[in-house]
Amino acid sequence: MREVRLIFSKTDRCKYISHLDINRCMARALSRADIPLWFTEGFNPHPYMSFSLPLSLGVESLCESVDIRLVGDISNDEIKERMNNMLPTGIRIREVLNDFRVASEIAFSDYVYKFEFADNEAALDKIKAVLDSPEILAEKKAKKGKRRVLVETNIKPFIDKYSLSIRGEEIVLNIRLAAGIEKNLNPALLFDTIIRLIETDFEWRSISRIKLLDKGYNEFK
Numbered sequence: 001m002r003e004v005r006l007i008f009s010k011t012d013r014c015k016y017i018s019h020l021d022i023n024r025c026m027a028r029a030l031s032r033a034d035i036p037l038w039f040t041e042g043f044n045p046h047p048y049m050s051f052s053l054p055l056s057l058g059v060e061s062l063c064e065s066v067d068i069r070l071v072g073d074i075s076n077d078e079i080k081e082r083m084n085n086m087l088p089t090g091i092r093i094r095e096v097l098n099d100f101r102v103a104s105e106i107a108f109s110d111y112v113y114k115f116e117f118a119d120n121e122a123a124l125d126k127i128k129a130v131l132d133s134p135e136i137l138a139e140k141k142a143k144k145g146k147r148r149v150l151v152e153t154n155i156k157p158f159i160d161k162y163s164l165s166i167r168g169e170e171i172v173l174n175i176r177l178a179a180g181i182e183k184n185l186n187p188a189l190l191f192d193t194i195i196r197l198i199e200t201d202f203e204w205r206s207i208s209r210i211k212l213l214d215k216g217y218n219e220f221k
Contacts, residue, residue: 001038003069004076006083007095007221011060011208014090019054025091026066033082036072052103052220053179053212056188059111061209062094065221097221106220108160109179110211111187115171116204124171126198128164138193155193158185179212 010022017025027047030037037047050067076096083093117123130136135154142151160176177185187207195202212220 001069001071002098003067004079005065005067005097005100005221006079006093007097008064008066008087009060009062009092009094010055010064010090011062012090014088015058015060018057019051022055022064022091023049023051025088029083029086030068032086033079035068035079035082036070036074038069038071050103053106053109055209056186056207059187059207059209063209063212065100067100095221100221101214104181105214106212107178107180107215108176108213108217109187109209110174110176110213112208112210113173113175113187113191114204114206115173115202116169117171117200117202120166120169120171123198123200123202124164124166126200127171127173127194130194130197131159131162131164136193136197138189139196140189155185155190158183159190176213180215 010017026049030047030049039045039047048067048069052065052067055061055064076098079096080093087093115123115127134156136156136159137152138155139150140153141148143149158178160178162173162175164171164173166172175190177187177190179185187209191205191207214220
């Protein structure tokens with residue numbers, strides 16, 4: 001038995017597939033591709049799959065990963081080819097790795113946000129003011145007894161660094177967010193917070209996760 005990691009991208013319409021459905025999608029593709037998987041033992045055997053870091057709904061990614069265990073002889077190139085023939089458009093296997101690190105080493109994620117406003121220059125100044133402020137208060141849902149309430153949380157400590165610019169008709173925000181076990185910021189929550197605080201309606205947006213990193217800012221794979 002050997003364990004491999006599949007690095008895959010999730011783009012276009014597939015960004016709206018939930019983490020649970022991605023799990024099901026991968027399981028079906030592995031079965032249809034006739035990948036010789038190792039199954040768990042017990043009353044309800046199922047193929048071993050372990051995802052490194054769940055992705056927020058509506059966010060694209062170039063660096064998702066799932067670990068699987070194999071019991072037969074098959075090359076990494078063949079795994080990649082068979083899987084890409086079975087997966088839906090928008091999910092592509094980019095690499096198959098033999099040597100890889102444990103998910104607990106993930107500490108940061110690099111994201112690219114793209115916005116479009118009626119007045120991009122005015123919006124850029126407002127976004128910069130929010131990101132440069134000493135405190136950024138996000139509204140998170142929490143439970144208080146049996147009721148759900150909104151709780152304000154300072155998310156400024158979860159932002160490591162950023163750059164902001166106008167490119168063509170878009171505002172582009174490159175930002176590094178905490179993404180580890182100890183600290184983790186949902187990129188969609190950051191987007192919602194920015195829009196709420198700048199009090200400006202957006203016309204279009206996209207969010208993409210492009211890289212995972214460890215505490216030393218080395219790329220995680």
